[in-house]
Amino acid sequence: MIACAIRFFLLSSLLLTWHSFCHSQAASVALKSDSTGWVLLRNGEEHFVKGAGAKSHFGLLEKSGANSIRLWSTNKSALLDSAYERGMTVMLGLYLRPERTGMDYNDEYAVEGQLEELKQEVLKYKDHPALLLWGIGNEVDLQYTNTRVWDAVEELATFIHQVDPNHPTSTVLAGIDPAKIHMVKTHCPSIDVLGVNAYGSIEKLPLNIRRFGWEKPYLVTEWGVNGPFEAPRTAWGAKKEPPGGIKASTRLRRYEEIISADSSMCLGSYCFLWGQKQESTATWHGLFLSDGRPTDGVDAMHKAWHGEWPEKRTPSIQNVYLNDFDWKQDHVLTPRTEVNIEIELDDWGGEISLRCALFPESTSKKSGGDFQESLREIPADFSFAEDDHITFLTPEEPGAYRVFVTVCRDEMKCSSASLPFLIKP
């Protein structure tokens, strides 16, 4: 009997210790405001978010000076552990289905079912030590008309405050306007931090946050270069993508002059995208090529987060020309014609290699970062002269194409540029 009581006592103590251990692992994250503005405190220490939307390349992310990653949903929850192993925090997304994908926020059955799922996810991950804050929905406001989605956001935010006092709540908007700010302010009082995905619109974000009346802190939850949806187009509708070097310097300027400059309301940012994805082109948003090699954009983020450039810098394409006309021009060519490509390169040493590839122009009409299929490369013969001149024969088939140029240092770090062109008979 006594032995049994001792065993019970030991077991209870063990369970209690394990329980306390689990809970002590959850970081306590809080918001503090004083006369200088808002700060995010993690376990009592200031945590300015130097983050990226990332699912891989965590080693380089850590080396580049990042301290946080953003996940859009709980589908890849193992990444919480990966982040934790590297001492990084996570903004964890709770995926609320946007109206544009067919979700009807007037349908209470569908809404309540979705909320029930997400509440279970909250309970599952609330004590993870890497968790920094919750991101309730991503761009649910994009092309939406039913404002009841904000009631769903609020219900989740309220639930989170009930069960998880350790982590602030946020919701992520696809850019801001007065209507969205009003909706979040009035319908979602339990939202602590506003997340804003801002590409071209980041230029006026700090101003508009204030003009439209947001008074709590904000995070720039996606940012980078102007998105394809904002890009100038050719006469046939192809989007003009700036060369890698221009994109890298745009990223650095935006970080230094906008994000880190707004110390009173901005809690930090998550750059987009620490990885690769097809969005109009394979190179638009990604800081990595599709084969996993980092680009000059990674160097720019290293400079942004560390304050200094990496030791071995990536070559950086500043301009690209097709028959002497640069990337900003429309290029209309005839079939089976030899054309020249030339690049302007910032070369930081190492062995430089050059590669070109031809693709059909993307015809995807997807929006909001929704999934787009990768395109298939078209076989083409490129000739490389020693002075970085490239020649190739245009395709025979009329249509819209895009040629990609990639320059790499020691085959390790690369910069890319793409030029759309039209073949007319």
Add this chain to the structure above:
Amino acid sequence: MRELTAIGIAMLWMGCGSIPEVTLYDVDLTPTVEEQVRNFPHRHVFMDSDNSTMFGVKNHPCKRVKFIQENSVEGKDHISIEWNQTDSCRYLGIGFPWANYAGKNLRLIEDVAALQFHLRLDSGSVSKVPMFFSLVDYAGKQANTKINLLNVDGKRIDDTWRIVHIPLSSFHAASKGVNLENIKELRIEFQRHGFVHLDAMQIVPFLHEERKLTSRGAVCRSLPVALDENQRWWGVGGNPAVQWVERGDGSSLSLNYNRDGLNREWNGFGVALNDWEVLDMSQVFSASALTFQLHGQWAPMTFGIYSAKGSPRSIQSLLGKEHCVQTADDLWSCAMPIKNFNRYDELDWSATRELRVTMMNDIQTKMVEFQWEEYRGHPLKVQEWIERKQP
């Protein structure tokens, strides 16, 4: 004998009086919900591999389908499916052309029945499984839905058998153009990765209450709409360049903007037309104008009208001198007909949301009696219309 006969007749009389009238047609012959579904001849979708038709059971690196006898709910076995979606296998699915490819008429039971099945994970627990259910008709059209946790036994999906119901009405077949009277098959599509067991799929009676809320939008059926302090504004008050000021007959907007001043970027303000919800102005927009008076300086301003839907999302027009008549010193009466806005006929007026004003130059004035009113005049002869209106 006579007495007995009289008593008998009296009793018969009284008895007849107490018997309720019954007609032949008072019996309710309408089938109950239970009966409607039980009478449906093709209830069983999958009971076991011997008695069910399936496709998509071929195994490949992305998907493994097995029929397992142990721990089955119905029949001799159940389905186990493990999948891992990669770039090389975009579509992962299985199908049930149940009742041997017969065209099934689910129309009559759509609101009173559900697809019921037993589901369990191989291990662990999740709040959702990336599997989607489609009803496909003989024209190839399909309506999709997914598991709603509200209709999962215990609101959990784990390694014990859970009964799941998917109401047939939740497929919303009609809105997707699917002919529920001629359903060919049920398909299940899988995404990402997972490992589940499925068994005993059948159509069962199920009352699913559709709870649809109504839209929060409003319809504007008549003008004018006053653009005053009662509406929701942004950029006014907190913005040093734009303030409400009281006048004897109400309030007006005081515009005091300096392009070279400290607040040079605070050059905009706006008003929500329906508390930031959409306002359907499609009945009134074409014969309407924004009208106001300027007490003080005249200066060009851009007016933008924003819609929540369609393309373009906004239209603009620049206030020019041709939109105004000077009625006294420092007093201007202005009108901006909607037909003067570029691409006004392309805006989705059913979802109008906001009116926005941007000050282009330095200005010191008061904007008075700002409203959206009926305009019955030539869009290019605004001054004539204003003069006609003058008392």
